[in-house]
Amino acid sequence: xxxxxxxxxxxxxxxxxxxxxxxxxxxxxxxxxxxxxxxxxxxxxxxxxxxxxxxxxxxxxxxxxxxxxxxxxxxxxxxxxxxxxxxxxxxxxxxxxxxxxxxxxxxxxxxxxxxxxxxxxxxxxxxxxxxxxxxxxxxxxxxxxxxxxxxxxxxxxxxxxxxxxxxxxxxxxxxxxxxxxxxxxxxxxxxxxxxxxxxxxxxxxxxxxxxxxxxxxxxxxxxxxxxxxxxxxxxxxxxxxxxxxxxxxxxxxxxxxxxxxxxxxxxxxxxxxxxxxxxxxxxxxxxxxxxxxxxxxxxxxxxxxxxxxxxxxxxxxxxxxxxxxxxxxxxxxxxxxxxxxxxxxxxxxxxxxxxxxxxxxxxxxxxxxxxxxxxxxxxxxxxxxxxxxxxxxxxxxxxxxxxxxxxxxxxxxxxxxxxxxxxxxxxxxxxxxxxxxxxxxxxxxxxxxxxxxxxxxxxxxxxxxxxxxxxxxxxxxxxxxxxxxxxxxxxxxxxxxxxxxxxxxxxxxxxxxxxxxxxxxxxxxxxxxxxxxxxxxxxxxxxxxxxxxxxxxxxxxxxxxxxxxxxxxxx
Numbered sequence: 001x002x003x004x005x006x007x008x009x010x011x012x013x014x015x016x017x018x019x020x021x022x023x024x025x026x027x028x029x030x031x032x033x034x035x036x037x038x039x040x041x042x043x044x045x046x047x048x049x050x051x052x053x054x055x056x057x058x059x060x061x062x063x064x065x066x067x068x069x070x071x072x073x074x075x076x077x078x079x080x081x082x083x084x085x086x087x088x089x090x091x092x093x094x095x096x097x098x099x100x101x102x103x104x105x106x107x108x109x110x111x112x113x114x115x116x117x118x119x120x121x122x123x124x125x126x127x128x129x130x131x132x133x134x135x136x137x138x139x140x141x142x143x144x145x146x147x148x149x150x151x152x153x154x155x156x157x158x159x160x161x162x163x164x165x166x167x168x169x170x171x172x173x174x175x176x177x178x179x180x181x182x183x184x185x186x187x188x189x190x191x192x193x194x195x196x197x198x199x200x201x202x203x204x205x206x207x208x209x210x211x212x213x214x215x216x217x218x219x220x221x222x223x224x225x226x227x228x229x230x231x232x233x234x235x236x237x238x239x240x241x242x243x244x245x246x247x248x249x250x251x252x253x254x255x256x257x258x259x260x261x262x263x264x265x266x267x268x269x270x271x272x273x274x275x276x277x278x279x280x281x282x283x284x285x286x287x288x289x290x291x292x293x294x295x296x297x298x299x300x301x302x303x304x305x306x307x308x309x310x311x312x313x314x315x316x317x318x319x320x321x322x323x324x325x326x327x328x329x330x331x332x333x334x335x336x337x338x339x340x341x342x343x344x345x346x347x348x349x350x351x352x353x354x355x356x357x358x359x360x361x362x363x364x365x366x367x368x369x370x371x372x373x374x375x376x377x378x379x380x381x382x383x384x385x386x387x388x389x390x391x392x393x394x395x396x397x398x399x400x401x402x403x404x405x406x407x408x409x410x411x412x413x414x415x416x417x418x419x420x421x422x423x424x425x426x427x428x429x430x431x432x433x434x435x436x437x438x439x440x441x442x443x444x445x446x447x448x449x450x451x452x453x454x455x456x457x458x459x460x461x462x463x464x465x466x467x468x469x470x471x472x473x474x475x476x477x478x479x480x481x482x483x484x485x486x487x488x489x490x491x492x493x494x495x496x497x498x499x500x501x502x503x504x505x506x507x508x509x510x511x512x513x514x515x516x517x518x519x520x521x522x523x524x525x526x527x528x529x530x531x532x533x534x535x536x537x538x539x540x541x542x543x544x545x546x547x548x549x550x551x552x553x554x555x556x557x558x559x560x561x562x563x564x565x566x567x568x569x570x571x
Contacts, residue, residue: 441465480522
């Protein structure tokens, strides 16, 4: 058999070539991929270091601008970037504040800001107006917020004006020195421009011109009661400081601008008349709210709130009356700055440091407008229930008032029955009794037929006598929106014992008293409440979706605007 001969292969040479190829490919990949990634990571680290330095700068500059220190120094590692002080004259960086009456500008202020800019590659970091901002190709974001505060009534706006002309670049470390150039300049208030703001100022508009306009816009969008719009072409953001919403959408069973007092077996519950009456559609949203105080007082046996309790200052459970688990109960959460006494909160007890006060508006202008309008043109003539401008219960049986507008200077019923027929439209009754009050009852009965509401516009008081029933008969779902009382009165509005009232009362200046064993279905808004023994308030949740014609809340009341001039040098 013939053996085939072959030459020995050069294995060592081939292996060497393969190893060299792998090494070259590895070096190429590191050069193409790894080195840029390393540089990118280094750039990101330098940018993060700069952000930290600018946050420290923000803190230091605040001390200078607010007068706590004359000079503050801050170090920053440039890391291959550059840093510059750019006053308003070089790039637009200023605030325009306008006080308006409608569309007319009554007063305006232009306040320079200027800024300190750190640039690295296509990224930019800036200190402007007391805040720190980061800018990318896609837009800008806030890193640290400016010292601007607005709660719907008070604006605090310290505008920091940065000046200087320093510019540095490279890889080393530099020191920024921020020095207060002048005493803090008070822009508002002054001797001529006082707080509270003049009543003829209907709105305050702030316009900020800045290359970080979009981040400024996002900041103000996070502030309640601020209406914000941006303009990219002009690099500006416009902020219209709105007033707090008037709580006339009735989000609470009882809402007081001062205090709410709940006594023995006084309870706040809830239902939804769009789903059924107060026994068939029971819910757990009978919340209450007061700007100053909520108190469970005296023999608070069984007293409770089937919902949340919110106070701008204190919630108090008077000792010893609240020392039992079934007394002074809040079924959901409670919110207050402080708590005293003893409370049985089934949800979470929150201690809140922010401002929880709200405006509930004022009915004065709206009531006066309605009374004057209806007084001049009304439908009194020919109505048998009305004698001249007075309803006095002089009839027998049931008296009916149809759709229309009626002007009264007296409104008393005794124990008579009165029917409002709204089948063809709503009924408006203007009651002009500034030195007196409406007196219904005892044992009076007011009913409503038809789906439209009865609206009573009142500049005096209201006394619903014991045992009276208002909007209870012929109202199978206990629809509270069918009976509405709006009052500008600053005295007492009373619901005597065993009264049943289905409707809402909006009386921002009044003290509302609810007597023993009374039942309120709907909602109450007032200055103060005293809810006595064995009384129930059932909040009608359907009122939350009710459109009202009660006007706007108070406008912004107070402004504190300052200009703080800071000189910045870099070395």
